[in-house]
Amino acid sequence: MELDMDINELLVIGDFDLLIHQVQGEWATKNEKSLPYVNLAQTLFKKFRKIEFRHTPRAQNEFADALATIASVIQHPESSHIDLLRISLKEEHAYCCHVEAEPDGKPWYNDIKIYLERREYPESITNGQKNTIRRMANGFFLNKEMMYKRTLDLGLLRCVDAGEASKLLEKVHARACGPYMNGFVLAKIIL
Template sequence: MALDMDTNELLVIGYFDLLIHQVHGEWATKNKKILLYVNLAQRLCKKFRKIEFQHTPRAQNEFADALATIASMIQHPESSHIDPLRISLKEEHAHCFHVEAEPYGKPWYNDIKMYLEKWEYLEGITNGEKKNIRRMANGFFLNKEILYKQTPDLGLL
């Protein structure tokens, strides 16, 4: 895409340090599947007047990962013009904007959070409802004020 835009100088930022060193020719490429990719990248590098590679650790690259995910979901038009994205950073996590309150003013997870936080139940609930709350609470993790859903691989949502 950079070549199609007649770009002469390019800064490539990547989190895969091994690949950056392989494209530079500093490290050997043993994996045959990656060798074709490295060779193609090296040929493309020669088409720029100046190209620079910068390593960014993956942990510091969350924003770029999010943009790449968004870009992979968008149908690109046939024209070379793509409207710019308007991105704003929020003070709260995105999930805070999508939780709907129940009619009594509390979110659906209130009973689970209260149980994990204080080991208490709402007044007037039955033993069956208490058992259900305890069972559901096993699938959640409370970190300060944020309630996370645990996935089978111990990830947190």
């Protein structure tokens, strides 16, 4: 695409150090499956006036991951013109905007937890609200101080308040739990 757009100078940023060194010819390519790709890349980059390769560790490559995700869902237009993509950087991660603190400072499941512990309702609620709490409590399980929600497959999901949810999201999005893990392992770590 860069050649079609008459780009003469190119900066390639990658998080796979081995591949960058192989394409530059600094290291030998031993994997026979990747050899055709490396040869093609070496042929293509000779067509540029200037090309530079830069390695960026995966942990610092969030922006490239986001761009790759966007590129994978946008269909490439038939014309050689691609509209400019405007990107604005936010002060905090997007997931921080989705965890709302409880207005009364109590966890969202507080009324259900009190009902399961003591069979008591909050003060000044209607009979309809009492019925709702009682009906919802059937889907929850209380083990000492930990509250769990039963799933259809008889699993248990731990209930967390807004503060703990924010910490878990930060851990997951910072890949503190490990890079590129599958959903099952990630769920076990969170739970």
